[in-house]
Amino acid sequence: MIKLIEIFASIQGESTYAGLPCIFIRFAECNLRCNYCDSKYTYITRFKKSIEEILSEIENWKHIKLVEITGGEPLLQKEIYPLFQALHLSGYKILLETNGSMSLKEVPEYVVKIIDVKCKGSGEENSFLTENLLYINGKKDEIKFVLSDRKDFDFAVSFIIKKQLQNNKIIFSTVFNRLEPQTLADWILKSEINVRLQLQMHKYIWDPEKEGV
Numbered sequence: 077m078i079k080l081i082e083i084f085a086s087i088q089g090e091s092t093y094a095g096l097p098c099i100f101i102r103f104a105e106c107n108l109r110c111n112y113c114d115s116k117y118t119y120i121t122r123f124k125k126s127i128e129e130i131l132s133e134i135e136n137w138k139h140i141k142l143v144e145i146t147g148g149e150p151l152l153q154k155e156i157y158p159l160f161q162a163l164h165l166s167g168y169k170i171l172l173e174t175n176g177s178m179s180l181k182e183v184p185e186y187v188v189k190i191i192d193v194k195c196k197g198s199g200e201e202n203s204f205l206t207e208n209l210l211y212i213n214g215k216k217d218e219i220k221f222v223l224s225d226r227k228d229f230d231f232a233v234s235f236i237i238k239k240q241l242q243n244n245k246i247i248f249s250t251v252f253n254r255l256e257p258q259t260l261a262d263w264i265l266k267s268e269i270n271v272r273l274q275l276q277m278h279k280y281i282w283d284p285e286k287e288g289v
């Protein structure tokens with residue numbers, strides 16, 4: 077059984093897939109405690125479902141074939157691997173949102189990984205598992221930095237250069253209500269790296285505190 081928080085359909089808001097209708101399967105529990113966490117409700121399990129029950133529930137949205145597994149931290153639960161397989165066999169495109177601290181070694185190639193590298197402003201700056209860089213496919217996977225301030229921006233730029241990630245899909249996002257999008261846009265334009273500025277789209281469409289969107 078998989079420990080869950082919610083299953084819902086919404087608009088994908090935090091990757092290069094932003095704007096597309098997407099089914100979200102939100103796993104319970106997280107091994108980190110970022111100080112800006114907007115998903116604290118994921119720390120405690122709400123309900124459990126089998127893979128068969130999950131597949132049956134998401135069939136309610138017949139027209140949506142994009143599924144994101146998010147959390148919490150989904151890779152804490154080993155049952156995620158048979159779920160990947162079942163979703164893949166059922167024809168879904170799978171996105172995995174992960175906080176970067178768990179090994180990506182066993183994640184199948186058909187899964188699009190969206191991987192956080194936590195910056196100092198999060199309070200979890202040493203959580204990234206460096207060996208994960210070996211398992212990132214630069215053509216499809218995405219590396220995300222959620223930035224609180226200029227120190228975080230400089231850290232992210234220096235990380236990208238040091239680890240030679242310039243040819244990967246890189247997303248710079250702001251901590252909501254902590255760093256103004258316009259400020260980040262100015263910094264990106266004045267820097268010498270090509271990254272994608274990404275805002276948490278669902279927070280602009282709906283109430284930023286709303287769950288299940």
Ligand code: SF4
Binds near residue numbers: 107115
């Ligand atoms: S990794 Fe995500 S869910 Fe976990 S504490 Fe950080 S922001 Fe919250």
